[in-house]
Amino acid sequence: MNFIYPAVFHKTKENTYEGYFPDLESCYAKGDTLDDALEDAFEAAYNWIALELEEDDCQLPSVTDESDMNLQEGDIVRNIMVHIRFHQGWDE
Numbered sequence: 001m002n003f004i005y006p007a008v009f010h011k012t013k014e015n016t017y018e019g020y021f022p023d024l025e026s027c028y029a030k031g032d033t034l035d036d037a038l039e040d041a042f043e044a045a046y047n048w049i050a051l052e053l054e055e056d057d058c059q060l061p062s063v064t065d066e067s068d069m070n071l072q073e074g075d076i077v078r079n080i081m082v083h084i085r086f087h088q089g090w091d092e
Contacts, residue, residue: 046084
C-alpha cells in the first residue's frame with residue numbers, strides 16, 4: 001500500500017536542509033543537501049507509518065493540503081511516498 005504525505009523543507013543558516021511532516025507528529029528529516037534531506041524524509045516517514053500500523057488502534061492522520069499550510073518564504077514542499085507491504089491479515 002502507498003502512503004503519501006507532504007514534507008516541508010527549509011535551508012538552514014549552515015546551508016543544510018531540515019524538514020518536517022505537518023501531519024506526522026514528531027517526524028523530521030535533515031541532510032547536507034536537499035537530496036540528502038529527502039532521502040532522510042523517506043526513511044523517517046516509512047518508520048513513522050510502519051510503527052503506527054503496528055498499533056492496535058492505528059489512526060493514520062489525514063493529509064494536509066499545501067494551500068492550508070502556514071509556509072514561510074523559501075519553504076520547499078515535497079510529497080513523500082512510502083510503500084509498505086502488508087503480510088499477515090492485510091490485503092493490498
